[in-house]
Amino acid sequence: MDQGLASNGAMRMPGGLVRLADADGAAAHAWCRHLATPQAQQRDLGDAVHALCILHGHQPGLADAARDHGATPTARQWLNQAADGFAAERSLLAKLAAAAGPLPSTPGHAESQAAITAQRHALEMLARSDRCGCAIGAVAALVGDWLAIRRILDAAAARYTVAAPAMTLPADATPAMVASVATSPGIERAIGFGAEQLLAQHRGLWSLLEARAEARDRS
Secondary structure, three states: OOOOEOOOOOEOOOHHHHHHHHHHOHHHOHHHHHHOOOOOOHHHHHHHHHHHHHHHOOOOOHHHHHHHOOOOHHHHHHHHHHHHHHHHHHHHHHHHHHHHOOOOOOOOHHHHHHHHHHHHHHHHHHHOOOOOOHHHHHHHHHHHHHHHHHHHHHHHHHHHOOOOOOOOOOOOOHHHHHHHHOOOHHHHHHHHHHHHHHHHHHHHHHHHHHHHHHHHHHO
16 A cells, blocks of 8 residues: 555655645546657647647636635645746647637547536536645645646647746645644545545546547558
8 A cells, every 4th residue: 555645545745745736636547648749640749739628628617616615724825825826827728729629520539528517517527626735735736747648738838839837736735735724633534535536536637538549540
């Protein structure tokens, strides 16, 4: 068992959250890593950009929803910074989607779009959870996972000659914020649950995008 996890499933914050992101985050998925390389096809990059727009390009975002749904005072400043940072990331996503043009023709397109929309709804439920710590865990995992996602956006920006501003998410402040919120085993478990669910949805997205690319190659 990972030593960052207690026997009852609780996470010893913040190290458990960091290890969880390293093991299960976007950077651990082969397709996510591939999309950030020069070998990625432009149509696959465009597909990823459009999918990320569906999942994270809407307002309010996860950080906004978590902040406005009863965030603890300890987390509110961090959530404000995260919300501001993701506002800039949404703007970049919109510019990249416009530069990428229409979605590439892909077999089974309607089904995959429905799957991504369902993922978005699942994330929205996490951000509005009444379970103390769940929304914080989801947003904390999103901030950490976005470091790998931003490499894809930067690769797309280079392909489409779109200016990409520096990322301003409060990643460095996340461990201290999580540690300050995780004041009981129950809250630790909720933070871990929210983080796990966010990363699981992202893993599903990368696997879906990889399957879409394979379907295009076969067609």
